[in-house]
Amino acid sequence: MRFSLAVTVAALIATGQGHQNGCSRPTSPYSFRPIDNVSDVAETVEGFPLVYDFNTSNSRAANATNSWWVSAFLHGSDDHEYLVLSHITDVTVVSYYRGSIFDITDKTYVQFGNLSTAPTLYSNSHNGAFNVSIDNSFYFGATLPGNATKQLRTSSAVQGVQYDLTFDLSTPVLLNTGLGGYFEFGSYQTVEWSMPAGRTTGTLVRNGTTVTIDSDESFTWYDRQWNVQTGSSGSMPNWTWFELHLNQASQKREDRVSLWVYDDEKTGRRQWATVQPEGGLNVVSAVRSFESYGNTWTSSNTNNTYAQNWLVTLQDGTQLDISSVYADQEVGYPTTFVSYEGFVTVSGKSASGECVSGYGLVEVNPPSN
Structure with missing residues (x-):
């Protein structure tokens, strides 16, 4: 059953938990x-x-x-x-x-x-x-x-x-x-x-x-x-990008995902994922919903504030709960060309309802304060 995003986000913020989908996150070693x-x-x-x-x-x-x-x-x-x-x-x-x-x-x-x-x-x-x-x-x-x-x-x-x-x-x-x-x-x-x-x-x-x-x-x-x-004229939008490596119990393979979210001045919010199943063909999927929740982290170097947890739903109903494992992962030159490049873990459910787990990276550039 697909969750109501607004209700789920509110519940997660209230409880401080990030994986109420009943599925576990991977832990080191990965x-x-x-x-x-x-x-x-x-x-x-x-x-x-x-x-x-x-x-x-x-x-x-x-x-x-x-x-x-x-x-x-x-x-x-x-x-x-x-x-x-x-x-x-x-x-x-x-x-x-x-x-x-x-x-x-x-x-x-x-x-x-x-x-x-x-x-x-x-x-x-x-x-x-x-x-x-x-x-x-x-x-x-x-x-x-x-x-x-x-x-x-x-x-x-x-x-x-x-x-x-x-x-x-x-x-x-x-x-x-x-x-x-x-x-x-x-x-x-x-x-x-x-x-x-x-x-x-x-x-x-x-x-x-x-x-x-x-x-x-x-x-x-x-x-x-x-x-x-x-x-x-104009500039590149702010963006959040994920590189994800995902596994589900019944599939002996790793799916690799490139997922973009940004707000375009002309066309509004753009959000989609390109998925490459191991041994399969690339599939492009719309991102139906995208929300950050829970704690944020503020850099003492730039005063930029970064989300640390995200909930994502793909067009086929796949649900992903993504979390950074360590707050201070900002990289750049000293306050110019700075972005957040953080190691993340994932738990969630596939379109068929099976548990999904994985890891990867989130890039936020530049952040919104």
Whole structure:
């Protein structure tokens, strides 16, 4: 039976509980599992009538803002689980780059944000190449010369936030909103494609000790996005975005979800989810309802206030209760280009009424105070 959202939210706020659906949340260890069932991710979109060349889509798009982003879910040689974020975005003459390490096991968090105005930063990221290096402190690019759709590497040598990760583009492409990954985003036309669970190797440093990644229990979600301004004025809307990895009892598979919610000045609230069942085809679903509830967290750095719990209902009746596991997961440069990038857990019920559980990440950028 589908719940009444308003009644459920009120009850949850009153009781301080977040999973009255009768289903449990996963707990650490989360058993991160890579999917490496394709040898060439470009082949998963062959034949699609894309209006861009996928094989060169990791290169810097001209006359656009560009973003290359990863969230890596890792099991380390110290038997801890980690979420590592690495991101660079190109905004006209300025590039922001940032990273964070969240120790899921011990619930400790470190992060950095910085910027570069180097005029030649993307000189090696054209015509299918992708290779960005900043002052020997940050790297994001392809490991194979001339091919940026098979394997990528990102690393940070920033003191306190050190990692070096290589990941295969080995999971079928998830095209947000379906074919092509196009959607209107304020005065911009956005393209976003994702590779949700690529096999990952490498290291990170925690408390002065190098931790080696277990590639059989680690994966990386890679997100490539670029935005072309189509209107004469305006800006990108505020947004909440979820990356979710979901399981239900009767299905021996993991469904991966990219879920967007934002308010557009012209068209109002936009909210939808692109779902990729393991071994299946991408399905786009409207989000019927979306609400935050319960406690919030206010950053002492920016005074931004972030929700910590959300209730979501998809078009087919799937109900998801999503919660951040640790409040302080804000990352950025010091008060500019800041967002919340938090590890979350999920409980809920599928359209057929079975329990669903999972984990993932929420991005809130920028927040509403």
